[in-house]
Amino acid sequence: MSSRTAEHARQPSQRLLLKRFAMALGSYALVILLVLLAYALGLYQADGPALALNLLLLLLSQLVFLCLYLSGINQRLCDPSLTEAQVLVALAWLSLFLWHVPTARGALLGIYPLVMLFGAFQLRPWVFARCAALAWLLFAGMNGWDAYHLQLDSAPQALLQTAVLGVLLLWLSLFAVYVQDLRRRMMRRRSALLAHRDTLRGMMQQLEELAATDELTGLYNRRHFLQLAERALLTLQPGQRLGLALIDLDHFKRINDQHGHAAGDRALQAFAAVARVCLRDHDILARYGGEEFVLLLPECDAERLTACCERLRLAFSQAEPLEQPVQGLSLSAGMALLGPGDDLDRALHAADQALYRAKHEGRNRCLAAWTAGHVD
Known part of the structure; x- marks a missing residue:
């Protein structure tokens, strides 16, 4: 790691973002275990090279994010946290994975809310709702395609799965609105507390000066x-x-x-x-x-x-x-x-x-x- 890269990584804001990125990598690791389990159980309807390519694409995407953080380039972007970009990449990769496990898709649909929770504390409500709508459309599109072309008898099941995911994502969207509102109130209170602290600090300084100064001459007492x-x-x-x-x-x-x-x-x-x-x-x-x-x-x-x-x-x-x-x-x-x-x-x-x-x-x-x- 170069000295400039290390300097970017030592910045408090960057350290926090790198910690969040490490949490995302940990979540990916758990999902990859589920992918490998699905492959071992024969539920993954693709060969080994296709699975390897899927995992390679995931690895490359995360390396790109890591390079952006370590180089400090993310600080020049509108969203230095890259939260929306990470959520979109995760949704795309997850949808690619679920495309190959049609029979176990209902059991794994809970991963979508897990991905969306990553953005609940950072994304603005309308951005979160947009990502949630994309997740639902991806899942509904896959289920609709399979129900129509492959398993017509499973259409009611696919519809139920899609409805369940829609309810979960809708609840998460409302939760994101609540979280962001709570965050705004906390920021306002923090600003007010900082303002009060500065005022108190100024008053304490004035009191110290008054205690140390002769009122008539302005000299020390x-x-x-x-x-x-x-x-x-x-x-x-x-x-x-x-x-x-x-x-x-x-x-x-x-x-x-x-x-x-x-x-x-x-x-x-x-x-x-x-x-x-x-x-x-x-x-x-x-x-x-x-x-x-x-x-x-x-x-x-x-x-x-x-x-x-x-x-x-x-x-x-x-x-x-x-x-x-x-x-x-x-x-x-x-x-x-x-x-x-x-x-x-x-x-x-x-x-x-x-x-x-x-x-x-x-x-x-x-x-x-x-x-x-x-x-x-």
Whole structure:
């Protein structure tokens, strides 16, 4: 089997069709046993070569179907399952077989419903009815021919057999209508369930985002930041470090007192907007509480962390909050570095101590935990 053929066979839809084809082959095998039994009992009114030719035609037809499945050509057809084609081939071959067993035809007429059941779950009702009508016409034609030309005395028996087959096929046609209607309802329910699942999945995602996000700034909240930071620490490789900074907006209480809480909210939002522009996509920034923010930089060193915090400080000093203009915006930052095995709480405490020093030394500056003075 070539790689392309194997690829077609591995497709879920093709695997299902191949399983159905294997079931059809199993049914053929059982019918062939009946053919051989009829031949052994002397009921098959043809010689051995004719029987061999009949079986050879069946084998060739099934090889054609198998090649269509394995090559994927069936996927380009209107009916990739080839159900109607398989039913028609089976009806033709079965009729050829029953033509040679006129005396046992009534005992074997039940094979026609067996063939039709193969299409009950796949064929559209009108297609199924068309195949059922063909099966009945084939059987009725054979019985009529034999009753008229060969065994006139068996005409009532042939008529009864034809009527019995007609009743069976009519019942199967009604059953196929019911099955297809049931299948359509199940498909509609499945579509509805999938739609509900997608809706629930979207709602769950929104809830997760709400649980992880600060409503005012749109940044991560403290709880989610701590989860992300712990996860980043666990994945650190030897030699890698994380940059950590606690950032506090200067004189925030004065902004609220002089300009109102709306101005304070605009200042917080202005910082979040500035940070989105200054930071990389994989940098993590969260609102830590009140006017305090926390920043985590992956694959960082002292120089990069310092440059990033200074860039944020300068950009924020030039920000102009919408609707509520506030003069003299500034921030202070305390910085720390983490390596593999470091404790996050201890690093946050070190950054907080550096931030305290920055506030104590006059604000509007970035100080590092690894130094005793200003990073500049």
